[in-house]
Amino acid sequence: MDLAVECRGLTKTFDGFAAVDHIDLKVGKGTVFGFLGPNGAGKTTTIRMLSCLIRPTSGSALVWGMDIVKDYMAIKRILGYLPESPGFYPEMTPLEFLRYFGRLFRVRDLEGAIAEALKEVGLYDERNLETKSFSLGMRQRLNIARLLIHDPKLLFLDEPTSGLDPRGTREVRELILDLGESGKTIFLCTHILPEVEMVCKEVGIINKGRIVAVDSPEGLREKVRASNVIEVAIGPGGIGPEDLARLIESLPWVKRVVVKGGGELAVEVGTFEERRPELARFLVQQGAELLCMNLQEPTLEDVFMSYTG
Amino acid sequence: MDLANTRQRVAVGLSDLSSSLIVARKELRDGFLSLRPYSMATVAFIGMSFFMWIQTEIPMGTDPIVQMVVGLLSLLALFYAVAFSMDSIVSEKAMRTLPLIKTAPISSSSLVLGKYAAILVTWIAILLTSLLYFVLGGRGLVGDVAWGKLLLGYLSTILVAGAMSSVSIFISSVTSSVKSSAMGSLGVLFAFMGISVARQLFSSFESVAKILNFIRNFSLIRYSSMVTEELFENGNELYLGVAGLLAYCVIFIIAAICVVGLKEDVA
Numbered sequence: 145m146d147l148a149v150e151c152r153g154l155t156k157t158f159d160g161f162a163a164v165d166h167i168d169l170k171v172g173k174g175t176v177f178g179f180l181g182p183n184g185a186g187k188t189t190t191i192r193m194l195s196c197l198i199r200p201t202s203g204s205a206l207v208w209g210m211d212i213v214k215d216y217m218a219i220k221r222i223l224g225y226l227p228e229s230p231g232f233y234p235e236m237t238p239l240e241f242l243r244y245f246g247r248l249f250r251v252r253d254l255e256g257a258i259a260e261a262l263k264e265v266g267l268y269d270e271r272n273l274e275t276k277s278f279s280l281g282m283r284q285r286l287n288i289a290r291l292l293i294h295d296p297k298l299l300f301l302d303e304p305t306s307g308l309d310p311r312g313t314r315e316v317r318e319l320i321l322d323l324g325e326s327g328k329t330i331f332l333c334t335h336i337l338p339e340v341e342m343v344c345k346e347v348g349i350i351n352k353g354r355i356v357a358v359d360s361p362e363g364l365r366e367k368v369r370a371s372n373v374i375e376v377a378i379g380p381g382g383i384g385p386e387d388l389a390r391l392i393e394s395l396p397w398v399k400r401v402v403v404k405g406g407g408e409l410a411v412e413v414g415t416f417e418e419r420r421p422e423l424a425r426f427l428v429q430q431g432a433e434l435l436c437m438n439l440q441e442p443t444l445e446d447v448f449m450s451y452t453g
Numbered sequence: 454m455d456l457a458n459t460r461q462r463v464a465v466g467l468s469d470l471s472s473s474l475i476v477a478r479k480e481l482r483d484g485f486l487s488l489r490p491y492s493m494a495t496v497a498f499i500g501m502s503f504f505m506w507i508q509t510e511i512p513m514g515t516d517p518i519v520q521m522v523v524g525l526l527s528l529l530a531l532f533y534a535v536a537f538s539m540d541s542i543v544s545e546k547a548m549r550t551l552p553l554i555k556t557a558p559i560s561s562s563s564l565v566l567g568k569y570a571a572i573l574v575t576w577i578a579i580l581l582t583s584l585l586y587f588v589l590g591g592r593g594l595v596g597d598v599a600w601g602k603l604l605l606g607y608l609s610t611i612l613v614a615g616a617m618s619s620v621s622i623f624i625s626s627v628t629s630s631v632k633s634s635a636m637g638s639l640g641v642l643f644a645f646m647g648i649s650v651a652r653q654l655f656s657s658f659e660s661v662a663k664i665l666n667f668i669r670n671f672s673l674i675r676y677s678s679m680v681t682e683e684l685f686e687n688g689n690e691l692y693l694g695v696a697g698l699l700a701y702c703v704i705f706i707i708a709a710i711c712v713v714g715l716k717e718d719v720a
Contacts, residue, residue, distance in 0.1 A: 195556050198717045217465065217558055225556040231549030235486065247475045248557040250468070290553070 146173040148298050148329040149194060153203035156189050163189040165353035166203060171331060171346070173208075173297075176324040178344030178361075179333045182452050186353040187333045188228065191300045194331070195225040208298060221249070224291030228303040232283050234276035238267055241275060241286065242293055249294035261289040265319065281312030288319055299323065302333045317342060337444045347444075351452040364447045372413040373440040374420055379433035385409055391430050392423070410440070472559040476567025477574070484537070484575050493533050497583045500525045505586065519599060520685045523606030526583065527681045530614035531642055531674075533576055538621030539638040540631045541568045542713060547631055561714035569615075569622060569706060576614045580607050602685060609680040609695075616673050616698040617642065619705035626712040645674040673701055 149171040156164040164186040171177045181187045192198045194207055196216035205212045207219045233241060239258060246254040262268040265285040270278070275286060284304065291299055304320065305313040320343050324330055334340060340347055341361055348358040357364055378385060385408075389401040392411055397419060400412040413419045420437055427434050442450075484490055504521050542565070545551040554564060584607065587598050621638040628634040648669050655661040669675050679694025 192552075197552055197555055217469070217560070220556055220558040223556065225552065227549070227552050229549055231545075231551070231553055233483075233548060233550060235483065244475070244479050245553070245557060248472055248554070248559050250558075287553075 147171065147206070147209070148173045148175065149177075149205065149207055149331065151190075151194075151203065151205040154190070154193060154200050154205050155202045156186075156193055156198065157201045162353050164193070164200075164350075167350070167353075167355045169348060169355055169358065171329065171348075173329050174327055175346050176320070176330045176332065176344050178340035178347040179331060179350065180335060180337070180340060180347055180448060181350035182335060185350045185452070187335075187350055188302055190350065191225075191302050191331065191333050195223060195300050196220060197225070221294075222297045224294070224296035224299045226284075226287055226291055226299070226301045226304055228306050230284065230287035230290075232275045232278075232286060235274060237272050237274055238262060238286050238289070239271045242289060245290050246293045251294050254293070257293045257295075258289075261292040264292060264322075265289045266315070279312075281308050281315065284308060284312065284316060285319070288316070296328070298329045298331065300331045300333070303335075304332070305334075305336060305339060337448060341444050349448065349451045356451045357447075361444055361447075364444070365442045368442045368447045368450045372419065374411045374413060374423060375436075375438045375440050376409045376411060376423070376427065377435040377437075378407045378409070378427070379435050380407065382431045382433035388427070388430060388432050392426070395423075395426065407435070469558075469560050469563050470566075473563035473567035473570065476559070476564055477571040480541075480568050480571030481574060484571060489536060490575050490579060493529065493536070494579045494582045497526065497529055497579060498586075500529070501583055501586050516599060516602070516685060519603050519606060520682075522583075523603075523610065523681050523684070526580065526607070526610045527613045527677055530576065530610045531617050531677070533579070534572070534614045534617035535621050535635075535638045535642055537572045537575060538568075538618040539625055539635045541572070541622050542625040542709070543628050543631050543634040544625075546629060562710045565622065565626075565706060565710045565713055569618060572618045572622075573611060573615055576611060580610065605684055606681065609677075609684060612680065612695065612698045612702075613673075613677045616676070616701035616705075619702045619709070620673065623705040623709040623712070626709045626716070645672050648672050649674060673698070676701070 147170055149169065151167050151169040153166045153168065154164060155162060155166050167186075167190065179187050179190070189198070193200050194205055194212060196207075196212050196219055199213060208222055210219050212219060233244075236244070239262075242258045242261065243254060246258060251257050259268065262271055265288050267282065267285055267289060270282070275283065278286065288304075301320065305316050308316060317339060320330060320332065324343060324345075330343075332340070332344060345360060346358070347361055347364055349356050349364075357367065359367065378388065383391075385403050389403050389409055392398055392401050392409070397413055398411060402410040402412075404410055411423060420439065424434060424437060501522055504518055504525070507518075540547075542551075545554065555561075587603060620641055621634075624637040624641065625634045628637055648665060649672070652662060652665040652669060655665060676694045676697030679690045680698065683689075683691040683694060
């Protein structure tokens with residue numbers, strides 16, 4: 145696999161505190177990678193090291209095959225970094241702002257690239273207004289336009305929807321989806337789980353500075369599904385839920401039964417094996433009026449909670 | 454292979470250096486869109502008008518007038534340098550634009566040098582407006598203008614502005630708010646000025662005077678006076694003054710570049 149990012153024992157300490165602690169991580173080119181973790185887990189520090197903003201205390205990392213310490217200038221040419229609260233020059237218009245950064249990136253056909261980027265983020269009509277009058281969402285979109293003008297291969301997005309209203313959040317997510325579909329590698333740092341489920345092909349979870357899991361969202365769900373939970377709904381015509389729960393608990397492969405009320409039970413099975421047909425037969429034999437039976441799918445939130453406590 | 458590598462490094466270095474022109478251009482645009490250069494030019498204009506008025510009331514001859522003008526401009530240069538440099542780096546932190554610049558392909562040296570160049574170019578523009586007095590007024594106002602000394606005097610004020618700017622840019626790079634940077638820069642300037650005053654006040658206390666004399670050896674104001682005064686008196690401390698001011702420029706600009714490059718306050 146061609147790697148966009150490869151970390152080997154990457155560590156960053158601040159006054160003896162390891163914000164990022166010996167992380168090993170590989171992200172393939174063209175992947176939309178979700179980097180999940182609770183607040184203070186080390187996401188932003190990792191992304192800042194990979195964006196060549198801060199230097200690692202120890203370990204190494206390659207971005208597009210280049211070392212983040214030795215080849216930082218070459219890396220900067222191919223990456224786009226969107227911080228959590230991106231700045232702007234209040235007296236500048238979007239055109240002036242993008243011209244400044246476009247010149248720093250030596251963009252050819254700068255005016256064309258700016259027009260295209262502004263249209264992409266929906267700010268073309270506001271191109272001559274001073275940015276101090278912009279809403280948070282507009283500033284965020286302007287900064288996404290800043291990322292687009294030099295056509296970077298790799299994007300580091302740190303909480304891109306933080307502080308945005310639902311409409312702004314939706315617009316930014318759609319932009320990220322479009323960018324992912326256009327083949328760019330995206331390293332998305334967030335703690336908003338629906339965002340990850342919506343846009344990411346691969347997810348890494350970081351907790352207390354350490355990587356605790358890396359897989360596809362589906363793969364992570366499978367790992368968390370250490371015990372199947374079967375949701376059962378029974379009607380009032382047969383045996384009652386409490387009595388039924390006691391009977392189910394006597395089965396050797398059942399780990400736990402929870403009576404949820406309203407004739408619903410959650411039966412936790414201690415293995416990955418499919419036990420629904422067996423359980424259905426058992427319930428009917430006991431005289432239960434079986435209405436419905438579902439295998440409870442763990443959400444990414446369950447995965448996140450399971451790994452980060 | 455080595456030659457190819459060297460060529461590539463030189464090309465990258467030149468390309469990076471040209472980034473400082475992009476930064477300077479942006480800073481000049483921001484600077485001239487604000488009121489600061491115009492207010493400085495107005496102060497220079499009023500000050501020079503005052504000296505010209507003195508000249509018409511009490512004829513002094515060309516040299517004293519030029520010397521007074523250069524003295525006024527060098528004092529103005531110190532305040533100009535503080536006013537224009539104190540927010541140069543810290544404002545990027547305050548606006549949270551520093552991480553955006555630091556992830557662009559530009560080195561910290563190009564960023565700092567670009568800002569520094571813009572400050573000096575703005576000062577030169579202000580100087581040029583004040584030069585109009587001599588160009589347009591010429592013989593009618595001050596008699597035969599000693600152009601050589603006048604231009605050297607003007608150059609010396611650029612050196613003074615450069616030295617004080619480098620100190621202010623350095624303070625701006627280590628502080629985290631515009632307010633603390635302004636207080637720091639003005640504090641340093643007044644401390645420099647205060648040394649000379651304190652030296653005179655405590656001249657009767659030998660031990661205090663010794664300490665103040667020692668500190669004064671490193672004062673930017675002293676080097677500035679050496680240059681602007683000795684220029685007209687052909688004193689032998691002129692070169693020491695120039696060397697002192699240049700040392701200030703180089704040391705503090707390098708320090709600011711190091712701080713911008715290494716300090717990790719990019720939040």
